[in-house]
Amino acid sequence: MPFQIPRGTQDVLPGETEKWQHVEQVVRSLCGRYGYEEIRTPIFEHTELFLRGVGDTTDIVQKEMYTFEDKGGRALTLRPEGTAPVARAFVEHKLYGSPNQPVKLYYTGPMFRYERPESGRFRQFVQFGVEVLGSSDPAVDAEVIALAMHIYNELGLQHIRLVINSLGDLDSRRAHREALVRHFESRIHELCEDCQARLQTNPLRILDCKKDRGHELMATAPSILDYLNDESRAYFEKVKHYLAVLDIPFVVDSRLVRGLDYYNHTTFEIMSDLEGFGAGATLCGGGRYNGLVQEIGGPETPGIGFALSIERLLAALEAEGGELPVRRGLDCYVVAVGEQAKTEAVRLVYELRRAGLRVDQDYLGRKMKAQLKAADRLGASFVVMIGDEELESGAATVKDMASGEQMKVPFGELAHVLAKRTGREE
RNA sequence: GCGACUAUGGCGAAGUGGUUAACGCACCAGAUUGUGGCUCUGGCAUGCGUGGGUUCGAUUCCCACUAGUCGCCCCA
Structure with missing residues (x-):
């Protein structure tokens, strides 16, 4: 490292x-x-x-x-x-x-x-x-x-x-401080080193000492509340x-x-x-x-x-096992197969993002199967698939990842349809 | 500043003074020529925090350093 x-x-x-x-x-x-x-x-x-x-x-x-x-x-x-x-x-x-x-x-x-x-x-x-x-x-x-x-x-x-x-x-603190010094002074050597120093610098802090907590001087020490x-x-x-x-x-x-x-x-x-x-x-x-x-x-x-x-x-x-937000999944993952489809995917991803959707695509040259797997891992609600078939027909294949259902949606309507289905649009 | 314990692949975790460092998860590939979550098969640490030392030989023993965890002090 x-x-x-x-x-x-x-x-x-x-x-x-x-x-x-x-x-x-x-x-x-x-x-x-x-x-x-x-x-x-x-x-x-x-x-x-x-x-x-x-x-x-x-x-x-x-x-x-x-x-x-x-x-x-x-x-x-x-x-x-x-x-x-x-x-x-x-x-x-x-x-x-x-x-x-x-x-x-x-x-x-x-x-x-x-x-x-x-x-x-x-x-x-x-x-x-x-x-x-x-x-x-x-x-x-x-x-x-x-x-x-x-x-x-x-x-x-x-x-x-x-x-x-x-x-x-200030007056109360001063009165209390004096009382503390009077209380500890004669027997300060019985307390820890830190407390011995505190007697001069900040006697109040002696009360806070964890080491001497059990000492009888602590139990009998004047309480600030009595000096208010x-x-x-x-x-x-x-x-x-x-x-x-x-x-x-x-x-x-x-x-x-x-x-x-x-x-x-x-x-x-x-x-x-x-x-x-x-x-x-x-x-x-x-x-x-x-x-x-x-x-x-x-x-x-x-x-x-x-x-x-x-x-x-x-x-x-x-x-306490309290509820905290977790990473939010994507609305849509665009899967592309082939050079032409890739170009269309680049365009489409941008278009969908402009429409307010959380969208991503593959940048590792993965095969279709691996792209679907990536979509699943990223928690995508929908996958839009583009291949030769879709380019020819002018309609993308849209898959609902939860149900597995698929449908064809013309490219021009994708933004609208997906926005509606994911609730990102009124 | 003091003390205890720990340090092995992306993560978790076994392990031994000596030919190939278990296993699980994750990941990648294939079974499936355009389809995820399940299953099966294969792949994935020339490396065991860093630097020294002991030894014929160290991931394994010793020391130092670094870092982590926990405790003390104190605090958020």
Whole structure:
């Protein structure tokens, strides 16, 4: 094998692309219904954007970025996530001045993280995400969550679970952080190395640690929910209230922290309940990030959004045995025997295509029998056969592949007759 | 970044330190001189991830590399 695909990337081949197209179509259609418009940002950004936006204590920044220097000496990075770029575009194009507020955007495209590939984890993967900028109405939190759930429902996913939490506002977070440090400080040496480092950088993340999960300090650790100030608590209650109104089931998990620094107030994850979804069980993750826009130099603007992985979505659908579109067959395959017939076939195939039919013909010089076989494999509903006989009589032989029935149709009427029989024409 | 397992034709999959690398599917051809899906017959890897080493001899043993799968970390 002279060349191999780079590690952690994948080709999506015909037969598979139809599934992607289907998901993309559903997603776009629902976004339209919810009033979201598409935004497209570049695949790379200045590295600084992610340092500031995502947070330099995060794993994404510390060890997962595809960073490079271009010929002009600029430090650039293949985007590891979509929110910071969208926020950058929001500020750069002054969308905060747009008459339509809040600004509701969606995006889809490849993201890049330098990680060891495993089940449901790739170095290049495709995310779909939405961002709402300019509103701190808890109803927006509910809308965003509803949209994510709606997408999964629409695609037929059954076994999913919505988990939500609140990190509160800055004051609440600060109070909680101090409580955490007080709680762990004296006995931090009992926890793993990572957690010892986290005590300084991001004590919240200690709660998320899988290694120390069983430690008694974890069970007794102060819950963020107990440190929410009145305002934050009221906000969270509102979000839960709206979710209840929408009849969207959820569970609250006070340890749902999430890996990106910019989150506050509502955070949520949608996970697959199926067995065997270890690393890839998180289908969708999101939350509110009221400080982000300001952090990257824009006006104080609240925001909330989520991102989901198309790969994981498809894997979950596959695992649940959900219905996904398969390759569509041809309407018609034109079989030709002989030079003259071949010429007529070339002409006819084009004519039928112009008439809106899905049509193909043989390009390998195969015999009639093999051409029929090819037609069968391509799922052709009809085969049009042309040989000396047909050329003489001026009528092609049309075979209905399902029934095996045959009939003669004058060349001039083929387009019309086939269009009618295949339902491609009114 | 750490760990485990794996790597044979287009796909799946057996196999052995030594003359011709099973089998199944797919594909091609023929039986059928103009007709697919069924059946039968025949064809289809000078090659066993890449590079070294051990050996008289390696696809088979050893090492490295690459890649895949799964787990940890973390996440989508």
